[in-house]
Amino acid sequence: MLAFMQKINSKQRLLLILVTLTCAILVVALLVFNKFQAQPVPTGSIIVLPIKAPPVVGANDWQEYAQMEQVIANLGTSAQYPVLQTEDVIAMLSQASSFIQDQQAIDLERLFIVSGASLIVETTVSVNENSYQLDYRLLSTQQIKSGTIVDRSLSEANTRLAMRIQNFVDFTPSPIKGGADAWFTQPLLLEALKQIQYSQLADAKISLNELLSQTPNNLVAIRLLAELYSADEELLAAEEWLNVGIELGLESENQRQLARLRLALAQLLLKKGLPELAITQLSQARTLAANSQDWLYLGYISNWSGHIYQQLNRYQNANAQYQYSLDYHQKAGYPAGQVIALNNLAELEVVQHNYSLAYKAINQSVAIVTQRDLTQLREPTFKLLAKIENKLQRIR
Structure with missing residues (x-):
């Protein structure tokens, strides 16, 4: 090797050194990149945020939540990566001091802290030449992956986004009965939740009653209305609504919503001084919630x-x-x-x-x-x- 080095001139020697250093840097960079890419997302919950749209798109606030709900439904859930439902995401956001239509940027760091989520999905939709463009970020505590999806169908774009999330965290969704209902396609549901957040409970009752007169099978609205009646000590009305919701849930085999309805009924029975009956409802709710992970x-x-x-x-x-x-x-x-x-x-x-x-x-x-x-x-x-x-x- 020494003899070889002596035979080349100084310029050639410098070039050889530079090439060697460049190759070494590339190898190190590749190793670091592969190590970074190989880091799995820690197991834990996944939060899909409302899909934001710039004013030019003309989307209403409720549509941000309806699109989020569609992605959540397409995403499914798993034992290792439970996906929070739209209603649960709204609750977590409120704990991070981010409320419906408050126009404030979401404090993602705070949301990670209070929710304990392993992954947060942030998405913006725009319209470009008769196509929808989704710009997304998949954020974990260890890494961030950004990407873009373009499709003529917003529904198809949402489906593709769900698939990319699944690939990113490497999980196979579990089939959940009744897990793809579109509760938030009704603007009044989001309005009622906003009114509840701001303690406008009488207005929330009006909104939910109006919604249920139009869409009587919205199980989320039924449970929320029953809980409002229970809070006002109108226990008979609350129980009637919960029984209606449970009957509809049984017909649609929606195990997730049935579990939540039975929990609400158990709380009502406890308020009525019937703890043993409440325990029976909780036992059924536990089985349903376990089946829906x-x-x-x-x-x-x-x-x-x-x-x-x-x-x-x-x-x-x-x-x-x-x-x-x-x-x-x-x-x-x-x-x-x-x-x-x-x-x-x-x-x-x-x-x-x-x-x-x-x-x-x-x-x-x-x-x-x-x-x-x-x-x-x-x-x-x-x-x-x-x-x-x-x-x-x-x-x-």
């Missing part, structure tokens, strides 16, 4: 089951249900649900005078509240911590 609502259902068992002094059952709630919300990656479950476990241990176990649970809760800056849960969590610390000091 709705980890978020499985967490809610387990939490309410624990609450009822605790009221009945069946502490072992209550403990198991609170633990299930924690497990399900960990699977969904939902921090607030985890905190509520841990707080309930801590309260249950206090009732049984197991203060060391209560302290262990509340410390886990405090860690999540602090790390995630869950402002709405900070006060009750730290108040419970102080209560448990006082109990421990008294027995020492």
Whole structure:
């Protein structure tokens, strides 16, 4: 090699060195790129955001949510990557201080923190020469993938977007009965949810009643209306609507919505002083939610089951249900649900005078509240911590 180097002149030597360095840089860059590309998206929930349209497209606000719902329906769900439904996304956005039609940019960093999502899908639609163009970003905590889809059909473009999301996270969707309903094609549903967000509950009732006079099988609207009647102590009207919704859900075999309707009915029965009947409804709701891989609502259902068992002094059952709630919300990656479950476990241990176990649970809760800056849960969590610390000091 030395003899070879001596035979070439200085210019050739410099050129050879530059070529060698360039090749080395390219190899290193390729290795780094491949390593970056190979990073899988961590398991957890997927949030599809409302599909934004510039004013020139002429889309109404409700259409952003209707298009989002279509992508969610096409996407499906899986055990490893549960896809939040439109209604759930709206709830998560509100926790990140982003409300319907508030015209504020979504704080994506805050949304990641409060939702615990593994992937957020951000999309904008525009019209270009009789075609629809979707510009999207797939955002995880580790990487961002951008792309563009052009198609003459917006529906087909949404389908292709769902396929790209599936390929990006590498999951095969599970078939869910009744999972592709288009609830948000009705503008009044979004209007009612907006009114609920702004505590305009009487107006929300009017909107939902009007919607159901036009589309009587909208199960989301039925449940929301029943919950509003229940909040106003109009329990008979609430129960009538829930029974109508459950009957329609059984006819359409919509397991996801049936689970949510039965949870609402269980809450109503508990309010009427019928805890055993409420437990029966929750048991059915749990099976339906499991069949539709709705980890978020499985967490809610387990939490309410624990609450009822605790009221009945069946502490072992209550403990198991609170633990299930924690497990399900960990699977969904939902921090607030985890905190509520841990707080309930801590309260249950206090009732049984197991203060060391209560302290262990509340410390886990405090860690999540602090790390995630869950402002709405900070006060009750730290108040419970102080209560448990006082109990421990008294027995020492």
